[in-house]
Amino acid sequence: MGFEYRCKEPKRADAVRGRADLNGIDFLEVLDRDAPSEDLRQRILVVTFLNPLTATLSDENIRIEGGERVRDIGVTDVQPGSGSEAHILRVTLDKPGDFSWYTLRLVSGPASDPPPGGFDPVLSAVEFSFKVECPGDFDCKPRPAAPPEKYPEPVIDYLAKDYAGFRRLMLDRLSVTVPEWKERNPADVGVALVEVLAYAADQLSYYQDAAATEAYLGTARRRVSVRRHARLLDYRLHEGVNARAWVQIHVDADDVPLPEGTQLFTRMEGFPGRIPPNTELHDKALASGAEVFETLHAVKLFAGHKSMRFHTWGNERCVLPKGATRAVLSNKDGSIHLKAADVLILQDAADCHPVRLTMAKAGTDPVGNTGVVEIEWTDGDALPHDLDTARTVVLGNIVPADHGRTVTGGTLENVTFATPYDAKQPASAALVQDPRDALPDMELQPGDWNPKIDLLASGRFDQHFVLEIENDRSARIRFGDGIHGRQPSAELTATWRTGNGAAGNVGAKAIGHVVSPDSGVLSACNPMPAQGGIEPETLQQVRLYAPQAFRTQERAVVESDYAAMAQRHPEVHKAAATLRWTGSWHTVFITVDRRGGRRVDMDFENRLRVFLERFRLAGYDVEIEPPQFVSLEIVLKVCVQPGYFQGAVKQALFEKFRELFDPDQWTFGQTVYLSPLIAAAMSVPGVLWVEPLVFQRQGEGDRGELAAGRMTLGRLEIARLGNDPNRPESGTVDFEMEGGL
Secondary structure: OOOOOOOOOOOHHHHHOOOOOOEOEEEEEEEOOOOOOHHHOOOEEEEEEOOOOOOOOOHHHEEEEEOOOOOOOOEEEEEEOOHHHOOEEEEEEOOOOOOOOEEEEEOOEOOEOOOOOOEOOOOOEEEEOOOOOOOOOOOOOOOOOOOOOOOOOOOOOOOOOOHHHHHHHHHHHHHHHOOOOOOOOOOOHHHHHHHHHHHHHHHHHHHHHHHHHOOOOOOOOOHHHHHHHHHHOOOOOOOOEOOEEEEEEEEOOOOEEEOOOOEEEEOOOOOOOEEOOOOHHHHHHHHOOOOEEEEOOOEEEOHHHOOEOEOOOOOOOOEEOOOOOEEEEEOOOOOOOOOOOOEEEEEOOOOEEEEEEEEEEEEEEOOOOEEEEEEEEOHHHOOOOOEEHHHOEEEOOEEEEEEOEEEEOOOOEOEOEEOOOOOOOOOOOOOOOOHHHOEEOEEEEOOOEEEOOOOOOOOOOOOEEEEEEOOOOEEEEEEOOOOOOOOOOOOOEEEEEEOOHHHHOOOOOOEEEEEOOOOOEEEEEOOOOOEOOEOOOOHHHHHHHHHHHHHOOOOOOOHHHHHHHHOOOOOEEEEEEEEEEOOOOEEEEEEEEEHHHOOOOHHHHHHHHHHHOOOOOOOEEEEEEOOEEEEEEEEEEEEEOOOOOHHHHHHHHHHHHHHHOOHHHOOOOOOEEHHHHHHHHHOOOOEEEEEEEEEEEOOOOOOOHHHHOEEOOOOOEEEEOOOEOOEHHHOEEEEEEEEOO
16 A cells, blocks of 8 residues: 655554554664675665564565666565564575565565555555665765744734834734733833843844845944954045144253153143143143153253254355255353254244254354354255244254043043154154054053954964943954954953044144143143144045055056056155166166155165165065256346346346256256246346357257257156255356446
């Protein structure tokens, strides 16, 4: 009797087992490796019945059905068991079958299909395979399972997405399933459990929605998600950067130490210039809401550095010219103790200019036997304009300070981001920070844990961490996983600074208080405005700029690439690159036109080489070269209008040509035309007409430039006309004056 049922809980065998009037097949085993001889392998079937056999079965009562390639298998012998094996029947076949499924069926006779008397029609047949013990790479043929039991489905509002909706949904369901429970008091245990589940469901629903929302740059709302999406595009979302300022500390004694991290406050009414630390006055100052700055390194202060003057060797009405990098200070009372790396601020009526000293040498003026100090500063701090020495005050005791207050413990929020301070930088550039290179200003103890932008390059033993900022400026610390960055093994304590962004960009003289226990310290003042504070990048800006970040070239391969990368440096006006084979490898020679016409010295070369290192192609060397300057020689005949003094007109012409040949106005391969020079001379008041007499390269004679009206320069050549009497080789211009007074 065949059937097609597939049941999860077959109970037919249990109903037959133990009955004296009914029997059935329990299972069948094919003897393969356990056969008594090699010839009988897969030819002996051991059939186990549910109950002991009472009826005699012969080969005519057993039929083998099925098979694909091997069919019509006959039974040669049937041996029933005895004793403890009375429920076992051994059937011997004439041949083994193939890999397909076969059926052993009990029948009444050779021509009869019903089972013998006393055997259950359902359990009178069993499927089996001859090749059960044979290895194979094929999976078993799946059999359809019985359908799952269906239960009545409750009515559920799938639009419920919040706490109130889930609470109402569960209470409505309980009203159906437990109608006798009508309690709605919030103090009831059942109601409390419903509300707990509603809260958990609300959180889960939020995370399900957030997972889809945060998966895309265009829809993400969390700052951390946007930051990570942008990082995949090689775009760094910046968290802003704090402001920095040059601050002068006033003292009334010499050799007064000021340690690193000294707090400075913006001006507050009713507070003295010096505030003792760890006092009630200090606590009131912190609670007043004033902006806090902290010094970036330790300094020694001297009373004589408050206000210094230039020494002009007895001369009067002197000017320190634009581009100057050296001067002399008066030191009559010997109170000046300057040294290299000190910062001074040159303050006139209109402007303040910071300079970092490279040399400070004490000396004596033999006329009057007065003390002087010769000072020099870096080329990067060269004067941007002329300074009247009589109206300029030199301010010392200058210390760099940046916005932010150090705290230990507490909630991480509004963390200060800053770049490392470089005490070797020119003073005019030391306050400028790139926010994309800024890191959180914090420490973790114990151990030397360092903040990083990400952990992609961190090794398994590197004690690195990443500070991730959210939209509300709260922060959390992310450590490594033991592969990219080390996992902390102990509890850590954070020391960090709070204060970031444009709030620190205070105006000049806004800082007025210094926190110090030393009575020799009087007060503080910033002669120049604080600068550099930048607010964190908004998510809208990231969505706008990040998809375009990959278009910014960050590698140098051909010559034009190296020139373009060099021009990204703030001190480079223009650059040209030349690729040469130098015998064993390729070398890229970068010719640099430095801003302001400054020299390409060794310090600048080293800075530029470090800047270009991340763009350089592997296997290529980089060499920095100065440009090939072409000194000009120009002579013009000028007719002066009646009523004008020749000397005054000539002086105005020199000033005009000084402006025309400002170093930043000329660069590589720029042709010098004669007509604009004549037009410039004609624009000077008092000039009637101009006739060019000489227009050529200095010392090379006329090569037809005057007749052609232009001078063509090579790819690496730059025209210059310094007209400096101390450096006549830098080019000259002269005017032959006629007419006038």
